[in-house]
Amino acid sequence: xxxxxxxxxxxxxxxxxxxxxxxxxxxxxxxxxxxxxxxxxxxxxxxxxxxxxxxxxxxxxxxxxxxxxxxxxxxxxxxxxxxxxxxxxxxxxxxxxxxxxxxxxxxxxxxxxxxxxxxxxxxxxxxxxxxxxxxxxxxxxxxxxxxxxxxxxxxxxxxxxxxxxxxxxxxxxxxxxxxxxxxxxxxxxxxxxxxxxxxxxxxxxxxxxxxxxxxxxxxxxxxxxxxxxxxxxxxxxxxxxxxxxxxxxxxxxxxxxxxxxxxxxxxxxxxxxxxxxxxxxxxxxxxxxxxxxxxxxxxxxxxxxxxxxxxxxxxxxxxxxxxxxxxxxxxxxxxxxxxxxxxxxxxxxxxxxxxxxxxxxxxxxxxxxxxxxxxxxxxxxxxxxxxxxxxxxxxxxxxxxxxxxxxxxxxxxxxxxxxxxxxxxxxxxxxxxxxxxxxxxxxxxxxxxxxxxxxxxxx
Amino acid sequence: xxxxxxxxxxxxxxxxxxxxxxxxxxxxxxxxxxxxxxxxxxxxxxxxxxxxxxxxxxxxxxxxxxxxxxxxxxxxxxxxxxxxxxxxxxxxxxxxxxxxxxxxxxxxxxxxxxxxxxxxxxxxxxxxxxxxxxxxxxxxxxxxxxxxxxxxxxxxxxxxxxxxxxxxxxxxxxxxxxxxxxxxxxxxxxxxxxxxxxxxxxxxxxxxxxxxxxxxxxxxxxxxxxxxxxxxxxxxxxxxxxxxxxxxxxxxxxxxxxxxxxxxxxxxxxxxxxxxxxxxxxxxxxxxxxxxxxxxxxxxxxxxxxxxxxxxxxxxxxxxxxxxxxxxxxxxxxxx
Numbered sequence: 001x002x003x004x005x006x007x008x009x010x011x012x013x014x015x016x017x018x019x020x021x022x023x024x025x026x027x028x029x030x031x032x033x034x035x036x037x038x039x040x041x042x043x044x045x046x047x048x049x050x051x052x053x054x055x056x057x058x059x060x061x062x063x064x065x066x067x068x069x070x071x072x073x074x075x076x077x078x079x080x081x082x083x084x085x086x087x088x089x090x091x092x093x094x095x096x097x098x099x100x101x102x103x104x105x106x107x108x109x110x111x112x113x114x115x116x117x118x119x120x121x122x123x124x125x126x127x128x129x130x131x132x133x134x135x136x137x138x139x140x141x142x143x144x145x146x147x148x149x150x151x152x153x154x155x156x157x158x159x160x161x162x163x164x165x166x167x168x169x170x171x172x173x174x175x176x177x178x179x180x181x182x183x184x185x186x187x188x189x190x191x192x193x194x195x196x197x198x199x200x201x202x203x204x205x206x207x208x209x210x211x212x213x214x215x216x217x218x219x220x221x222x223x224x225x226x227x228x229x230x231x232x233x234x235x236x237x238x239x240x241x242x243x244x245x246x247x248x249x250x251x252x253x254x255x256x257x258x259x260x261x262x263x264x265x266x267x268x269x270x271x272x273x274x275x276x277x278x279x280x281x282x283x284x285x286x287x288x289x290x291x292x293x294x295x296x297x298x299x300x301x302x303x304x305x306x307x308x309x310x311x312x313x314x315x316x317x318x319x320x321x322x323x324x325x326x327x328x329x330x331x332x333x334x335x336x337x338x339x340x341x342x343x344x345x346x347x348x349x350x351x352x353x354x355x356x357x358x359x360x361x362x363x364x365x366x367x368x369x370x371x372x373x374x375x376x377x378x379x380x381x382x383x384x385x386x387x388x389x390x391x392x393x394x395x396x397x398x399x400x401x402x403x404x405x406x407x408x409x410x411x412x413x414x415x416x417x418x419x420x421x422x423x424x425x426x427x428x429x430x431x432x433x434x435x436x437x438x439x440x441x442x443x444x445x446x447x448x449x450x451x452x453x454x455x456x457x458x459x
Numbered sequence: 460x461x462x463x464x465x466x467x468x469x470x471x472x473x474x475x476x477x478x479x480x481x482x483x484x485x486x487x488x489x490x491x492x493x494x495x496x497x498x499x500x501x502x503x504x505x506x507x508x509x510x511x512x513x514x515x516x517x518x519x520x521x522x523x524x525x526x527x528x529x530x531x532x533x534x535x536x537x538x539x540x541x542x543x544x545x546x547x548x549x550x551x552x553x554x555x556x557x558x559x560x561x562x563x564x565x566x567x568x569x570x571x572x573x574x575x576x577x578x579x580x581x582x583x584x585x586x587x588x589x590x591x592x593x594x595x596x597x598x599x600x601x602x603x604x605x606x607x608x609x610x611x612x613x614x615x616x617x618x619x620x621x622x623x624x625x626x627x628x629x630x631x632x633x634x635x636x637x638x639x640x641x642x643x644x645x646x647x648x649x650x651x652x653x654x655x656x657x658x659x660x661x662x663x664x665x666x667x668x669x670x671x672x673x674x675x676x677x678x679x680x681x682x683x684x685x686x687x688x689x690x691x692x693x694x695x696x697x698x699x700x701x702x703x704x705x706x707x708x709x710x711x712x713x714x715x716x717x718x719x720x721x722x723x724x725x726x727x728x729x730x731x732x733x734x735x736x737x738x739x740x741x742x743x744x745x746x747x748x749x750x751x752x753x754x755x756x757x758x759x760x761x762x763x764x765x766x767x768x769x770x771x772x773x774x775x776x777x778x779x780x781x782x783x784x785x786x787x788x789x790x791x792x793x794x795x
Contacts, residue, residue: 012789017472178472253790266790337465344471351466367471376473377465382534383576385478387732388683397789399737422788427470434476435576441468 007216007242011257013395014246015428017178017345019217024181024304027312029189031113032301033328038319039091039101040066040077044358045145046152047073052102058085062114063295065143066102075143075153075359080114080297080317081106092352094341094361101356104319116315117292121192123232125291127199132160135204135290142289143359144296148172148183148250148279149342151360154286157276158205167274169207170259171198171283173214173221174243174250177343180363182300183280185313187214187221190284191228197283199234200290205276210238211259212280217245247345248426252277254395266396266422281362301357303329305366307336316357322364323353337372340365345427375436382435390429390439396422400429404439407446412453415446423447478575482535484681488672489542489727495655495665496546499604503550504661508542510554514561515541522570536575540564543583543727546662547720547767548590550602556594560586580774581734584767591767601627601658627659628652628718629763632710652717659719666717673726682730685739689746690725690753691716697754709758720766721753728766734774741777741784748773 043049048071060066060079068076083106091101130138140155160166171194175183187194202210212229214222226240243249243258253264255277262273270277278286281299288294297318304311309330316325322339326332340347341361357364369377390400399418406414420443429439496504519537523530544564548557564586572578591598628648651657655665663669676682698712715721720728729735729749736745749769756765 015474017470017474257789263790265794266788267793268790335463337463338467338471339464340469340471342469344469346469347471348469349464349466349471351464365471372465372471373473373475375477376471379467382478382531383574385481385536385576385732386735386737387481388737389476391737391786395789397786399786401737418785419788419793421793422790425469430473431470432474432476434478434481436473436477438468440470444468 007244009241009258010244010246010249011254011395013393013397013428014248014254015393015431016245017247017431019245020179020304021181021184021217023179023306023311024302024313025184027181027185029116029185029300029313029315032314032316032320033324034111034113035081035106035317035320035324036108037086037103037105038080038317039103039321039356040079040319041091041093041356041358042067042077042100042102043093043096044077044151044318044360045075046150047071047075049100050074050077052088052100054085054102056085056087059083060085060104062111063297065295073153073156075145075155076141077102077143078295078297079104080319082110083107092350092355094348094350094355114298114315114317117288117294118190118193120292121196121287123192123195123228125192125196125199126233127196127203130200130203130290132204132206135200135286138290138293139204139286142285142295144282144285144289145359146279147281147285147299147359147362149346149360149362154278154282157271157278158201160204160206161271164271165274166205166207166271166276167209168260168276169198169202169205169210170252170255170275170277171210171212171280172250172252172255172277173212173218173225173280174255175218176215176245176247176250177345177347177363178247179304179365180302180343181304182302182313182362184218184221186280186284186300187218188224191224192232193284193287194280195228195232195235195238196291197285197287198238200286201276201278201283207276208237212238212240213243213255213259214240215245215249216242247428248395248424251395251424251426253424266419296359299357299359299361301325301361302363304363305336305368306371307332307334307366307368309333318359319356321354321356322350325357325364326353326366332366334368336366337369337377338367340367344371345431346425381437384435384437387434389432389434393428393432395426395428396424398422400439400443401437403446404429404437404442407442407449412446412450416450420446420450478534478536481681482539484676484679485539485727486535486542488676488681489539489546489662491668491671492546492662492665492723493542495668496661499655499664500550500602500661503602506554507548507550507552507557507661508545510557511545511548511561512538512541514558515544515565518562518565519570522566526570528574531574534575537565540569540582543723544586546723547583547587547660549598549600550661551600552597556590556597559593560590563589576733578733579777580771581728581731584728584770584774587767588771601630604656604658604664627763628657628714629757632714632757633763635708635710649711649714649717652714657718663720663723666722669722669726673722676726676730682726683739683742685742686730686735686746687725689743690721690729690750693747693750694721694754697751698758701754701758715754715757719757719764724749724753724766724770728770729773734777736777736780736784738781738784738786741780744780744784745773745777748776
């Protein structure tokens with residue numbers, strides 16, 4: 001069969017930042033550093049923060065549950081290594097600032113690196129040996145969350161909900177962020193594991209149609225996935241769709257627009273229109289959890305950027321510090337200006353390199369001053385000339401400059417009248433702004449301020 | 460190695476664009492019009508254009524010094540204002556008047572509002588309006604282009620109008636409307652208005668030069684297609700309505716399009732992003748308004764040319780247009 005790797009499906013707006021995938025796209029997934037210590041965050045997901053299940057100085061085994069919560073929207077955390085609890089305390093968190101973490105000291109002699117599970121899966125995997133409840137429970141127990149970035153607990157996503165029946169399962173392999181290649185490598189190397197995970201997720205959610213979407217700048221991944229789908233059992237209704245390479249194609253709202261030409265309601269979630277979107281890494285984790293009964297304790301992280309000596313994709317324990325990972329990759333070669341958790345478009349610049357990676361960290365990107373650009377580096381902003389570029393690129397059809405200037409002038413009601421809450425913070429507006437205004441930054445500030453105000457208001 | 464790290468909000472990379480590069484594009488787009496001005500009006504253009512640029516830049520610098528603000532000459536917007544003002548001035552305008560116009564453009568048209576991005580009116584048009592009301596006679600004295608001085612009869616053999624008034628084609632068409640002259644002579648000027656061999660403001664006579672510059676801006680995506688298209692379509696449409704109602708009285712729509720400042724306005728003046736609406740729908744309302752008011756002033760009003768006032772009028776309603784053309788998010792209005 002001829003595979004069409006040219007993606008014509010797209011959404012309106014968006015930008016084309018330099019892809020920079022060539023730094024790591026050919027580097028196979030390798031085992032990460034043998035860590036001496038990990039810090040497992042108790043909040044690695046959206047929803048309730050876990051409470052620790054262990055105490056200081058307690059011995060833990062790899063895969064042991066060390067934090068859990070009774071809340072519906074939450075996910076437990078597990079120890080990735082054998083070791084002793086050194087402390088339970090505050091640790092730098094990319095989003096929350098500081099958050100509780102369990103720090104585990106490894107036993108050096110008793111810590112074999114975790115084996116990859118990819119070769120345990122073959123193309124004749126049959127998901128019907130598991131019931132939907134079994135799958136949902138295994139996913140919950142394994143603490144699986146959306147690994148693309150948002151970290152929404154996967155159980156909540158795939159569990160059937162009588163009020164919002166799901167019809168279409170979209171597997172997101174777009175990876176539209178520049179630099180990052182972890183999902184691409186997983187698609188090439190763990191193909192059967194991903195497909196097994198897709199089948200399990202399909203079974204659990206009761207979706208009748210499945211689409212795997214991949215940006216057309218990854219023709220190899222499209223071919224490999226299509227070929228594997230052809231061969232695999234029960235894969236007739238799974239379709240591979242090439243989508244146009246454009247940022248933020250991998251945003252779930254944009255992806256749904258591209259594939260189905262439907263808009264997710266503002267402030268709503270995909271199940272409202274009968275869609276579930278899962279990242280490829282998440283579906284690989286589902287397969288691992290259900291079949292191998294292993295919790296989510298490791299993930300693939302792309303360590304990349306022009307300043308990194310040996311950029312590559314590494315399978316590392318969750319809780320490894322950014323510093324350790326960068327050192328493992330040979331450190332930095334030139335003067336680096338920014339260390340970013342995630343990609344350059346939506347990632348978060350950090351100053352404290354002891355910050356641990358968590359379930360949603362797909363990449364560590366180290367940028368030099370040259371990549372950031374002089375104006376951006378100096379944070380020199382000039383006046384808005386109302387050129388309208390931010391309106392053109394906004395994938396959510398908002399008026400970013402209006403919102404940003406309302407926030408700047410402390411007019412939050414005006415910002416709301418321009419639908420500030422509909423912003424997905426993709427960063428396209430700041431990326432194209434000729435005046436170098438941090439449009440996204442102002443919008444984020446406005447959203448946080450609004451959220452704070454709401455909390456203070458009596459009901 | 461990993462010291463001195465920067466922390467800021469995402470995104471951490473940006474497109475290599477700056478206000479200056481946008482303005483440089485506009486200046487490049489204006490080069491054909493400036494070249495045409497120099498070709499047709501020789502030393503008049505060579506004096507007026509630099510005069511306006513220099514006095515605009517000096518005014519901006521002075522305003523920044525007075526306001527104790529950072530020097531903003533680096534964004535090159537003063538140069539653009541200076542060029543556009545110069546191109547919309549009559550060739551024989553005295554230098555002192557051009558300086559006054561430039562100073563007014565920058566100081567009152569732009570800086571009193573808070574500088575680039577905050578002005579309500581197009582600075583160059585504000586300056587020109589000031590000159591028109593202050594020095595009406597100077598602003599309506601037109602010179603015949605240099606290559607034509609001796610050979611005017613070649614273009615319009617029985618052109619009696621030239622000898623009498625030395626006016627712009629639009630002024631002639633005004634005479635026609637008033638019943639003092641024939642339409643034929645005016646419509647014969649069409650070819651001349653395309654190449655630019657007619658009397659008029661420095662930069663507005665050559666339709667071809669303006670089209671080349673406008674096309675460059677469109678290809679570079681410095682300007683959006685909406686405003687130029689809307690201005691041209693509406694001007695042609697409304698002029699067409701008049702023409703069809705009484706062909707013997709009114710000039711052809713094509714004549715209205717190529718003569719006067721309409722093309723300069725469509726590509727370089729109305730498209731000034733600061734004073735134009737943000738959304739495509741708003742741009743269309745704005746452009747149609749500019750075209751309509753221009754034609755109304757030209758045909759019904761007292762002045763032969765109406766581009767300047769139509770732009771200023773539409774500038775004034777731009778905030779209102781923006782308010783009416785608010786976008787709704789892709790996912791619809793939030794339910795809460």
